[in-house]
Amino acid sequence: MAFDIHTIDVKKVSTPLAQPDRLGFIMQTGVANVAGGSAGASVVTAVAINDLPASATYNVQVTPNQDARAFVSGKTQTGFNVTLIPGSAANTLAAGTFDLLITF
Numbered sequence: 266m267a268f269d270i271h272t273i274d275v276k277k278v279s280t281p282l283a284q285p286d287r288l289g290f291i292m293q294t295g296v297a298n299v300a301g302g303s304a305g306a307s308v309v310t311a312v313a314i315n316d317l318p319a320s321a322t323y324n325v326q327v328t329p330n331q332d333a334r335a336f337v338s339g340k341t342q343t344g345f346n347v348t349l350i351p352g353s354a355a356n357t358l359a360a361g362t363f364d365l366l367i368t369f
Contacts, residue, residue, distance in 0.1 A: 280322065291317075291367040298349055301358035305351055308358050312365065313344040323369035330362050 291314060298310045317323055319342045327335035332352035339346045347365075351358050 289369045291365070293365040293367075295362045296347075296365060297362055298347075298358070298360065300360040301351065304357050305354040306357065307348050307350045310347045310349070310363075311344065312347055314367070315343060317342050317344070317367070318369045323367055326366040326368075328364040328366075330364065331359055332356060333358060335363065 293312075293314075296310065296312060298308050301308050317340075321340040321342065323340065325337045325340070325345060325347075327337065327347055329335050329349055333349040334352065335350070336348050337345050338348065347363065349358055349363065
């Protein structure tokens with residue numbers, strides 16, 4: 266069963282949406298990352314996506330599919346970088362994937 270969304274309530278304390286009359290999102294699963302070179306080494310993956318807001322006022326949620334922390338940098342209208350950091354300095358990142366949810 267599907268339900269239509271009729272109203273989105275954006276609180277006044279929020280950063281204004283890039284598109285104030287609608288909420289956009291992009292989901293990508295299984296984005297590949299390379300293996301880390303050694304214990305504790307981070308891995309950077311460039312993610313290219315067309316049609317992101319020009320002002321880079323979008324949010325990116327990253328879900329690594331291994332024991333890692335993630336952050337996003339270098340946001341532009343055509344993509345961004347995702348950095349994965351091992352959950353422990355003694356661990357080495359495996360070649361694997363992460364999932365993305367981008368909202369704007």
